[in-house]
Amino acid sequence: DTAVSQTPKYLVTQMGNDKSIKCEQNLGHDTMYWYKQDSKKFLKIMFSYNNKELIINETVPNRFSPKSPDKAHLNLHINSLELGDSAVYFCASSQILAGGTGELFFGEGSRLTVL
């Protein structure tokens, strides 16, 4: 069973279009994240949700809108796509432990290419 799954794995689209990526985790974790990995492999946090509540928003443009219908799902919608949005987007989940952050479990990534 896949612990963190995201779809689609690949998106190729034109500038100006809107696209969505979906993520689901079956680990029972209470916290989910979106990370962006650019062409230089930098992994940068974008958003974090804890029990459906937005807790981290890393000065991401308003064109990016996350939505968490329940604690097992975290989707990412991107409006008016730009060339610089091309990247691999990773969903992740973790259980926040009494001592602090727990292990992050990543999805397989969604490679977005904007033409």
Next chain:
Amino acid sequence: GENVEQHPSTLSVQEGDSAVIKCTYSDSASNYFPWYKQELGKRPQLIIDIRSNVGEKKDQRIAVTLNKTAKHFSLHITETQPEDSAVYFCAATFIQGAQKLVFGQGTRLTINP
């Protein structure tokens, strides 16, 4: 600010030799320091982690050391094998209202046969 510096950006070693990757972090309140391995085209996966109440941790050929005073931690891989070739990321927790993991820039490790 929140910063994790990782060096080197690329590292090439002969099979069987050791590899060391170093990271520094900016927030003295950081308390969790994981290391992730990302193979080509795959997702990052945790290989080892250490918490601030421990100075060293070992798991077979992999070890991590933490120096809280100097705010740096290192990954040591001994007896390297070709399957160790990957990009390695260090990370540290930062707390600003909520805890978050901030990653270093990554080290591309190549093991030469």
